[in-house]
Amino acid sequence: MAPSDSDSVEAYCERIADAEPSARDALAGDLQRYVLTDLPRWIEVTDDAVQAIAPFVDADSPTVRATAVFVLRYVAEFDPDRLTFERSRAATPVLEAFEDADRRVRQVATNPFNTGTLVSDALEDDAFRPKSKAWVAETLLERLREPVPVVRKRAAWHVEKNAVALGAAHPDVESVVAALVDAFEDPLDANAPDRRARSPRYAALRALEALAPVEPGSVSNHVDAVAAFLDDDRLGVPNRAEGVLVSLHEAGCLSGSDAPEAVDDFPDDR
Structure with a gap:
């Protein structure tokens, strides 16, 4: 349905709230299209709009939940x-939607453009606790095993960007590193290495590169798995693998004599 002069984000939210359940899916789709075709319409979000739509995070319909x-x-x-x-009242259901049973809800929730700061703050800001830090860390790692490719790529972005905070928040940093190494087997590629929809493989290497200086002992247990990417022909992958190994060397966990031959100009001394 084309927007009319009487339409607004608040109007759509109130229509969804007032509608019969059978009519809500269509209205929810209309609301998303209304905003996505003209992003400045977010300025129309009001407290009344949020109050009207908030209860529907528990709706039976995945379309309504996603909206x-x-x-x-x-x-x-x-x-x-x-x-x-x-903010916390809004953030809690958004984070919980990372593990919603429906792929459409997970896809909306994990979009880094709209939840990048939220996830970082949830892991790092002690004054902002919509969910426990450990829960956020564990949920992000679980999404690395997500069956839906686009959600998995979005989760990979969050993991990469928050690697150090995620490692600190998780109760078992060894399992964090192991999950990142497991992501090496992910077949997904991206159009470019640094897009928001990340290749999980590339994101895992970037995350390990960030973790190596702070958790060198855990990362050094997987030197061979990292070194296997030094001859990889995918854009950016060998550089990230070398970055991990250099970080381990600088942390004193990898000597020049132990370094793979493919590492360029790796120092012989510690």
């Missing part, structure tokens, strides 16, 4: 001053 998360993630990510709706 509720679609609106709430705006509050959770950007925390606009004009709203009084608490």
